[in-house]
Amino acid sequence: MNPSTGGTTRTFRNTIGIVLVNLWLGYHLFCVVISPASVGPASELEYAGWRIAAPYLQTLNLNHGYHFFAPDPAGSSIVSYVLEFPDGRTEAGRFPNREIFPRLLYHRHFMLSEFLGGADPGRQKSIRQAYARNLCKRTGASKVTLSLVLHSLATRDQVLAGVKLDDPSSYSEEPLGTFAVNEL
Amino acid sequence: MLCYTHFVWGLKFHDFLGDDGFNSATLLKEIQIGTVPSAFLSFWWIVPEQYAWTVHLFCLGVLALFTCGAMTRVTSILALLITISYAHRAMLANYGLDQINTVLIFYLTLSRCGDAYSVDRLWFRFRKARRQLALGTVSQISPPSPHWTNNLATRLLQFHYCVIYFMAGISKLQGESWWAGEAVWRTAANYEYQSADLTWLAHVPWLVNLVTHGTILWEISFCFLVWNPLLRPLILLCGVAMHLGIGGFLGMWTFGSAMIFGYLAFVSPAVIQRCLNPVVSLFASGTRTLKIHKGHRTALRRAARLLTFDFCRRVTIQLAADSTDPPDSRELNDFHADSLSNLPRPDIAPLIVICSRESIAAHSRLIDYLAGHGFNCALTRSVANARELTAFHDSQACLLWLEHSDLNLRELSGNFAAEWQHEFVPMIIKVPLPEIEIPEASRGFPANIRLLSNESTYRRLRSLIGELIGDDRLRKPRSPVEQVTIFSRASQEMEARESEPLQGRIPPPRG
Numbered sequence: 115m116n117p118s119t120g121g122t123t124r125t126f127r128n129t130i131g132i133v134l135v136n137l138w139l140g141y142h143l144f145c146v147v148i149s150p151a152s153v154g155p156a157s158e159l160e161y162a163g164w165r166i167a168a169p170y171l172q173t174l175n176l177n178h179g180y181h182f183f184a185p186d187p188a189g190s191s192i193v194s195y196v197l198e199f200p201d202g203r204t205e206a207g208r209f210p211n212r213e214i215f216p217r218l219l220y221h222r223h224f225m226l227s228e229f230l231g232g233a234d235p236g237r238q239k240s241i242r243q244a245y246a247r248n249l250c251k252r253t254g255a256s257k258v259t260l261s262l263v264l265h266s267l268a269t270r271d272q273v274l275a276g277v278k279l280d281d282p283s284s285y286s287e288e289p290l291g292t293f294a295v296n297e298l
Numbered sequence: 299m300l301c302y303t304h305f306v307w308g309l310k311f312h313d314f315l316g317d318d319g320f321n322s323a324t325l326l327k328e329i330q331i332g333t334v335p336s337a338f339l340s341f342w343w344i345v346p347e348q349y350a351w352t353v354h355l356f357c358l359g360v361l362a363l364f365t366c367g368a369m370t371r372v373t374s375i376l377a378l379l380i381t382i383s384y385a386h387r388a389m390l391a392n393y394g395l396d397q398i399n400t401v402l403i404f405y406l407t408l409s410r411c412g413d414a415y416s417v418d419r420l421w422f423r424f425r426k427a428r429r430q431l432a433l434g435t436v437s438q439i440s441p442p443s444p445h446w447t448n449n450l451a452t453r454l455l456q457f458h459y460c461v462i463y464f465m466a467g468i469s470k471l472q473g474e475s476w477w478a479g480e481a482v483w484r485t486a487a488n489y490e491y492q493s494a495d496l497t498w499l500a501h502v503p504w505l506v507n508l509v510t511h512g513t514i515l516w517e518i519s520f521c522f523l524v525w526n527p528l529l530r531p532l533i534l535l536c537g538v539a540m541h542l543g544i545g546g547f548l549g550m551w552t553f554g555s556a557m558i559f560g561y562l563a564f565v566s567p568a569v570i571q572r573c574l575n576p577v578v579s580l581f582a583s584g585t586r587t588l589k590i591h592k593g594h595r596t597a598l599r600r601a602a603r604l605l606t607f608d609f610c611r612r613v614t615i616q617l618a619a620d621s622t623d624p625p626d627s628r629e630l631n632d633f634h635a636d637s638l639s640n641l642p643r644p645d646i647a648p649l650i651v652i653c654s655r656e657s658i659a660a661h662s663r664l665i666d667y668l669a670g671h672g673f674n675c676a677l678t679r680s681v682a683n684a685r686e687l688t689a690f691h692d693s694q695a696c697l698l699w700l701e702h703s704d705l706n707l708r709e710l711s712g713n714f715a716a717e718w719q720h721e722f723v724p725m726i727i728k729v730p731l732p733e734i735e736i737p738e739a740s741r742g743f744p745a746n747i748r749l750l751s752n753e754s755t756y757r758r759l760r761s762l763i764g765e766l767i768g769d770d771r772l773r774k775p776r777s778p779v780e781q782v783t784i785f786s787r788a789s790q791e792m793e794a795r796e797s798e799p800l801q802g803r804i805p806p807p808r809g
Binding site for chain 2: 139142143146147150151153155168169172173174175176177178179180181182183184185186187188189190192210216217218219220221222223224225226229237240241243244245247248251252265267268269270273274279280
């Protein structure tokens, strides 16, 4: 016991604990920095650093680039669908749409369409099928036709000329295919 | 925010979290290839479909408890697990809000977030008040004591925010529209994001340029300027304005709110306290004086409840010892207070509280010796109980600490050092040091704490107790006249034990 330290003694266990906490602290700070730093374009060194941090970051859902509206704010992607029911009727819809409430739920649907719009072609096929399956099962439809609608941004000149932000000419549609529920 | 976020998941539960939803199991397993398995860590993978809704409601309940600050040691960890599980399971629908939620809950889990402004704190105040009243003492409940994990969590959150904004700023420098001052227009012109019409910005291009360049400058400079005490309020206000703008004009209220909440890590606790005091005082007990009898349980419970909410220290409790005084179950503002010093002192023998994790049998010789010299003995394994007993009996009690392997004064003083000041508790600590080293080792200890070598004798122990509780009879050794008058066998054994070391043999078990 050491009275000069107020009677406390740093035991071996305490020392090990302090060392471990500091080691974790250093690793955590490294991970926090390397996560956004390794988002492309990035160097091989940064990629290598990310590979060290990846398990920790991915497990704790801290693996983010924080590239908000970067490098440039882009146009939006919307999923448009046409449902065909066994009785012959059809129903069209799209998400996101402004009828979705609350706003957070709207953003959740928005992120789905953005994910599809930003995915590479190979991954897009699986995503399309997942969306189609959900739409059919949720609504009881026998078939669904999906399209990806790209909404480009209006320029200042266009707005000054009286063009609305949701002008039909600013939308372009890319068919994604027709999916039957028994094939999904 | 966590409650709301997860409540909204539940509005379209099967769409976002179902096996055949948008985030279908098949799709996520395909995305998982090439990543570590824990990247998709989620309890939703093992929850059967028929129990999914029940589990979801349970998660909402846990998050509600955490929001109120109830059982935060447990609910904080569960909230982190819930946040990660939902985010991993509904990966395709995540965005900035989920990122910030995870960051905030991660650091809250590291800290002792339930120590203040929480149900946990209320419960602690209630238990404290009840214990004090039961012991017949009433003192102010001190505020929560600082803890290193709170400092750590605060600093880590500050650092993380600096990284977020810096990286957000420099990533924008890769984009031409941010250099050209047009980026804010592009954001405002996005119909799917827009929640309020911003097309009027087309008429004020200079404002668009200003906000665009200002955003970059603010984000990049945040990590440098926020540490300056003079600039910090301005930097944080700019952030609040930006996030309120994002919420109001782009509809991302939840994301903006979550980011603003994190700014509290940069605000001093004293400022937060000053801001919250008017709100807290709305729930505080009013000014009142209660005179209650110590044996009146209902009144004591009521008093404990009043003290629990006595955040502004406006309640005065007067404990009446005289049983002829009517128990007070109503407010008595016009009573004259009885001074606590008029309470009769309990007429009991000195009390020795032995604190040890060993059984009574291990200390039977010691207890026999102390009892033979007229002490009352109490054996307890709990330091908190030991301190309470000694505090109640004031100077007529002494705490005897026998576990030298747990020698840590910080542990002895407990978590609530401000309330259980160990310097007011007469204490003897048995240490594994030879007698000759005891004076040196005792330096630095307050006067109420004495060290006792495990080679010391029972006589030495008795003398120390006498010194601590001020009883001269115990301090002096027995005179030769006293010794010759001892003739009973029990007395002779007691006399012989005086010279025995405390580390004597443990008596054989009976029978």
